[in-house]
Amino acid sequence: MGRGTLRIYLGAAPGVGKTYAMLSEAHRRVERGTDCVVAFVEHHGRPRTEVMLHGLEEVPRRTLEYRGTTFTEMDVDAVLERRPAVALVDELPHTNVPGSRHAKRWQDVEALLQAGIDVISTVNIQHLESLGDVVESITGVRQRETVPDEVVRRADQIELVDMSPQALRRRMAHGNIYQPDKIDASLSNYFRPGNLTALRELALLWVADRVDEYLQQYRGEHNIRSTWQARERIVVGLTGGPEGRTLIRRASRMAAKGSGSEILAVYVARSDGLTAASPKELAVQRTLVEDLGGSFHHVIGDDAPSSLLEFSRGVNATQIVLGSSRRKTWQYILGPGVGQTVARDSGPDLDVHIVTHEEVAKGRGLPVARGARLGGTRILAGWLVGVMGPILMTFLLTSISNAPGLANDVLLYLFLTVVAALLGGLLPALAAAAAGSLLLNYFFTPPTRTLTIDDPKNIVAIVIFFAVGVSVASVVDLAARRTHQAARLRAESEILSFLAGSVLRGETTLDALLERVRETFAMESVALLERESDVEPWTCAGSVGPRPAERPEDADVDMPVGDHMALALSGRVLPAEDRRVLAAFAAQAAVVLDRQRLVGEAEDARRLAEGNRIRTALLAAVSHDLRTPLASIKAAVTSLRSDDVSWSEADEAELLEGIEEGADRLDHLVGNLLDMSRLQTGTVTPLIRVTDLDEVIPMALVGVPDDSVQLDIPETLPMVAVDRGLLERAAANIVENAVKYSPPGIPVLVAASALDDRVEVRVTDRGPGVPDDSKGRIFEPFQRYGDAPRGAGVGLGLAVARGFVEAMGGTLTAEDTPGGGMTMVLTLKVAPGQAPVLPDFPAQALS
Numbered sequence: 137m138g139r140g141t142l143r144i145y146l147g148a149a150p151g152v153g154k155t156y157a158m159l160s161e162a163h164r165r166v167e168r169g170t171d172c173v174v175a176f177v178e179h180h181g182r183p184r185t186e187v188m189l190h191g192l193e194e195v196p197r198r199t200l201e202y203r204g205t206t207f208t209e210m211d212v213d214a215v216l217e218r219r220p221a222v223a224l225v226d227e228l229p230h231t232n233v234p235g236s237r238h239a240k241r242w243q244d245v246e247a248l249l250q251a252g253i254d255v256i257s258t259v260n261i262q263h264l265e266s267l268g269d270v271v272e273s274i275t276g277v278r279q280r281e282t283v284p285d286e287v288v289r290r291a292d293q294i295e296l297v298d299m300s301p302q303a304l305r306r307r308m309a310h311g312n313i314y315q316p317d318k319i320d321a322s323l324s325n326y327f328r329p330g331n332l333t334a335l336r337e338l339a340l341l342w343v344a345d346r347v348d349e350y351l352q353q354y355r356g357e358h359n360i361r362s363t364w365q366a367r368e369r370i371v372v373g374l375t376g377g378p379e380g381r382t383l384i385r386r387a388s389r390m391a392a393k394g395s396g397s398e399i400l401a402v403y404v405a406r407s408d409g410l411t412a413a414s415p416k417e418l419a420v421q422r423t424l425v426e427d428l429g430g431s432f433h434h435v436i437g438d439d440a441p442s443s444l445l446e447f448s449r450g451v452n453a454t455q456i457v458l459g460s461s462r463r464k465t466w467q468y469i470l471g472p473g474v475g476q477t478v479a480r481d482s483g484p485d486l487d488v489h490i491v492t493h494e495e496v497a498k499g500r501g502l503p504v505a506r507g508a509r510l511g512g513t514r515i516l517a518g519w520l521v522g523v524m525g526p527i528l529m530t531f532l533l534t535s536i537s538n539a540p541g542l543a544n545d546v547l548l549y550l551f552l553t554v555v556a557a558l559l560g561g562l563l564p565a566l567a568a569a570a571a572g573s574l575l576l577n578y579f580f581t582p583p584t585r586t587l588t589i590d591d592p593k594n595i596v597a598i599v600i601f602f603a604v605g606v607s608v609a610s611v612v613d614l615a616a617r618r619t620h621q622a623a624r625l626r627a628e629s630e631i632l633s634f635l636a637g638s639v640l641r642g643e644t645t646l647d648a649l650l651e652r653v654r655e656t657f658a659m660e661s662v663a664l665l666e667r668e669s670d671v672e673p674w675t676c677a678g679s680v681g682p683r684p685a686e687r688p689e690d691a692d693v694d695m696p697v698g699d700h701m702a703l704a705l706s707g708r709v710l711p712a713e714d715r716r717v718l719a720a721f722a723a724q725a726a727v728v729l730d731r732q733r734l735v736g737e738a739e740d741a742r743r744l745a746e747g748n749r750i751r752t753a754l755l756a757a758v759s760h761d762l763r764t765p766l767a768s769i770k771a772a773v774t775s776l777r778s779d780d781v782s783w784s785e786a787d788e789a790e791l792l793e794g795i796e797e798g799a800d801r802l803d804h805l806v807g808n809l810l811d812m813s814r815l816q817t818g819t820v821t822p823l824i825r826v827t828d829l830d831e832v833i834p835m836a837l838v839g840v841p842d843d844s845v846q847l848d849i850p851e852t853l854p855m856v857a858v859d860r861g862l863l864e865r866a867a868a869n870i871v872e873n874a875v876k877y878s879p880p881g882i883p884v885l886v887a888a889s890a891l892d893d894r895v896e897v898r899v900t901d902r903g904p905g906v907p908d909d910s911k912g913r914i915f916e917p918f919q920r921y922g923d924a925p926r927g928a929g930v931g932l933g934l935a936v937a938r939g940f941v942e943a944m945g946g947t948l949t950a951e952d953t954p955g956g957g958m959t960m961v962l963t964l965k966v967a968p969g970q971a972p973v974l975p976d977f978p979a980q981a982l983s
Contacts, residue, residue: 144228147256148339149332149541151313154258155179159188162224171221175248176210176241178226182313183533185915192224200233202969203826203855204350207233211540214243215253222254233969244286249654259283261339264715264932274334275326280893283396296343301332326892366398367451372425373444373474376403377773379459380421386491387457389429399430403446404440405658429685434655448486455487518560523570530575545580546601551607555814557612565609573602576949646678646728652678653705653721657714659693660707661685664725667700674702679727681706695722765798772798800839822859823943826967829888829895831854836867837886844875848887856895857967862940869933870899870960875902879957890966894946895904897962905958912948 143161145154149252155177157323174194174486179185194309195218198211209232215223225248230241236245245255262271265282272278288294299307307313339475372387391397394861403418422432435443448456461473468652479488529548533540576598578585592811649894651664665674665688674687684706688694695718703722710718772791776783814978816925830849837845874884878901906914915938938948947963 137838138252138476140254143254143295144291144292145254145256145295145297146261146343147258147297148335149297149304149327150260151304151307152297153558154260154297155185156188157295157297158224158226158256159185159192162192162222163188165222167253174216175215175222175223175225176227177224181761184953192219193816198236200235202233202235205855207872207969208235209233210241210244212247213529214902215248216251219251220761222255222256223248223311225255225257228257228259228287229281231281231968235891237264240283242283243618246287258290259288261342264288264342266340267338270338275331277326277892277894278873294343296339298336300341301329301336301732305329319376321866335928336440339843340947357967368455369451370399370455370457371444371448371451371453372399372401373458374401374403374416374421375420375457375459375474375479377419377459380417381424383457383459383491384421384425384430386427386489390455390457390489391430398426399426399428400433400451401430402433402435402444404435404443404447405655431541437516441481441661444474444478445481445486447480453486455489456482457489457491460490461494464630493562505913511896513681515560515564516555518558518564519567521552521559522556522564522566523571525556526568526571526575530579531571534579541582542576542597544575549576550601550604554608554612556800557609561611562609565613566606569602569609574596576601646732647680648723648726649721649728650678653703653718653725655717656709656721657705657710659705663704663706664693664729665704666729667701669700677701678725692720693967695719695924697726701726715981765802769795769798769802822862824857824859824944826855827863828855829897829964832858833867833886834898837871840871840875841867844878845871846885848885850888853890853895854965855890855967856942858944858946859940860946863964866940867897867899867962869937870948872964873933874899874901874903874958874960877901879903893966895964895966897964899959899960899962900953901959902953902955902957905952905956906950914950915948 145157147154159177162172172192174189174192176195176197177189179189186275190282195214197208198214200209201208207284210225225241228242228245232239232241232244236244238247242674245257246254262279263282266285268279297306305327368385369392370391372380372383373742374383380401387399387401391399396916402420416906425432430879433447435447443458456478458475458478460473473486475490482488491611526549529552533545533548549568553565553568553572556568581598610776646664653659653927654662659681660924661679661684663679663684663686664677665685668675669672675683676686685691685694686698687706691706692708693705693710693715695703695705695715697703703718703725703796705718772794775781776791830851830853833849834847837847871884871886878884882902886897887900888895889898915934934948941948941962941964947961947967949961949963951959951961953959
């Protein structure tokens with residue numbers, strides 16, 4: 137029995153028609169004779185969707201009891217027993233009620249697929265787990281019910297159900313998605329045009345990436361190396377020179393001409409130590425390409441053209457942007473250059489653009505490495521010139537009838553010696569000098585064809601030639617080595633200067649610094665290890681790259697930093713000359729780690745200072761507000777205990793009422809002070825339980841007059857996950873504050889509604905309101921707005937309320953009331969398992 141196939145209808149928002157499309161597909165399959173059943177489909181009261189269920193077999197749902205409420209879920213066992221060919225399962229991210237076979241519906245779907253049943257399901261883009269933060273930043277709504285991206289990516293077919301924001305809003309306005317009482321709130325909140333446009337773009341891009349994965353998989357399975365220009369990918373070849381910025385901007389303009397184009401900037405570094413490019417310039421170019429929406433890649437390879445082409449073909453690029461060569465004219469004798477080589481070898485599928493810039497023909501920033509880093513090709517060329525050059529020169533000179541003379545012959549052989557030194561260094565030059573001396577002696581010094589020299593002057597000439605040849609070769613080789621050393625020192629100084637500056641400015645995090653180490657030295661992974669003492673095990677303070685070393689002795693290179701810290705690099709062994717720069721990196725890594733820890737300690741100190749500030753403000757604020765009710769209580773008690781006055785029952789009742797009011801004010805004030813103290817010290821630990829709002833909110837109105845509040849809490853609201861005590865205290869403070877500022881005779885409206893996976897409690901008053909620039913300050917401790925009297929409190933009510941609400945995972949914000957006044961919006965999370973039976977938008981309305 138094989139695994140079933142999964143087909144998913146993906147949409148950007150509720151109401152685009154995913155469930156309708158799924159049911160239409162089911163009808164088509166039934167007409168073709170396929171055994172298709174409805175395992176779970178929720179029509180949410182939409183007539184057109186409900187009509188599509190007619191004619192399809194539905195598997196009865198399973199009924200579950202949870203906390204005194206009845207829920208219905210998909211009966212997985214019944215579907216497995218029925219064993220259809222195709223099952224329709226709506227709302228893939230749904231969380232099942234406790235007591236179900238699996239916690240999530242996608243796990244139910246996995247069980248059906250394992251049993252060989254094909255499944256058709258639906259999901260909205262905002263419910264993909266990886267996009268939770270992005271969707272929250274766009275819509276302000278955190279999606280609590282999510283499905284892992286991998287579950288959707290494994291689907292055999294993904295079909296995008298698309299609709300323009302304007303058309304979707306028209307559907308909403310016509311009542312085709314939600315009930316009339318939800319339309320206005322939906323259009324002004326989640327279904328704003330900007331939200332829908334951004335979600336639509338997310339869906340299109342996610343599906344496009346999925347198509348890219350299919351394409352790459354197909355090309356890999358069929359070993360296709362040629363470029364398929366299904367999507368414009370522009371690779372920008374960087375050298376680390378200043379012209380890179382021009383190339384990146386030019387590629388960005390090219391990408392802007394085609395929708396969906398992608399920019400990939402790549403720098404090819406040699407694998408033999410420090411890179412020759414300026415790290416500061418590369419960092420600037422990395423930031424530029426990322427700001428323009430592209431990505432930066434660091435590739436290791438000794439042959440820049442081949443590495444660049446290999447990278448481009450690996451990412452299925454369609455265009456390569458390179459800069460005109462910075463070589464001077466004479467340098468072309470060393471080879472055609474990267475641009476010409478890439479253009480020659482790119483083939484017909486890769487377009488190569490050579491862009492002019494201000495650095496053309498100005499020479500390279502760093503000289504070509506010499507000495508030990510000449511490379512095999514240069515050394516081989518030096519030996520060919522040093523050995524074969526004198527032989528060819530001898531053949532040429534002996535074939536000339538009119539010989540130029542011994543002096544000119546010596547100069548020609550000396551020229552070959554210098555060329556051999558320039559190309560291959562000292563040893564090829566010595567070989568050229570030795571070969572030239574022997575050939576001059578044998579062929580051009582009388583008597584010829586023998587090694588005998590008759591004239592002592594000729595002996596002196598040959599000896600001087602050999603000495604001059606060796607001296608010139610040594611000087612040229614020494615100059616080449618000094619040039620290479622200068623290039624290294626320049627690269628090192630730029631690296632260290634940029635490193636020190638960025639660290640001192642606090643611009644570098646530990647991960648970013650370790651990543652720079654990895655790129656600079658072409659390593660696979662880098663880890664900063666530390667331990668408390670010599671006998672303690674090593675712990676990793678930070679790492680980048682795959683499989684970082686867990687101990688210094690496991691790494692290819694380790695650089696101690698003090699007694700109990702080390703920088704461990706894996707990938708290859710570094711030459712000794714690179715360890716000086718590595719030591720600087722290691723020291724800076726320790727500095728960055730200390731800075732990060734100091735920042736954490738500074739944050740702790742800031743919180744302590746804030747606590748001290750609160751306590752100081754507390755003493756100043758309560759100096760009057762605590763003494764006022766105490767004074768009234770003291771006066772009333774003194775009057776009652778006085779023997780000089782005979783109080784009537786009415787007078788005694790009035791005095792006792794004053795004592796009770798003063799005691800209530802003190803109790804409320806002390807309660808708020810204690811609550812604020814708990815919030816400041818972080819000791820508020822909510823006991824989250826599933827609760828009905830209509831059981832808590834009425835209890836919060838006990839302290840206000842009966843006719844001052846109008847309550848509108850629908851019984852159909854879903855239960856919320858809150859701490860009942862904290863919610864009651866927060867609601868009481870909010871309502872008391874609203875009643876305080878509301879005009880006489882106009883009650884405060886407390887209404888609740890369900891939106892998405894949250895419940896909103898809106899406390900609306902018709903008072904003077906608060907300007908926009910003051911809305912944030914009213915939630916700060918010891919803040920009163922306007923001309924509130926001192927006896928009205930110390931300004932802690934809203935601060936405590938917001939603290940309690942945020943401790944429960946909710947939010948408390950202030951909005952203007954249309955027509956005047958202020959509305960406090962208290963947002964709470966819907967309890968798990970409530971979404972399936974609720975008609976409110978949009979947690980249940982995934983279709």
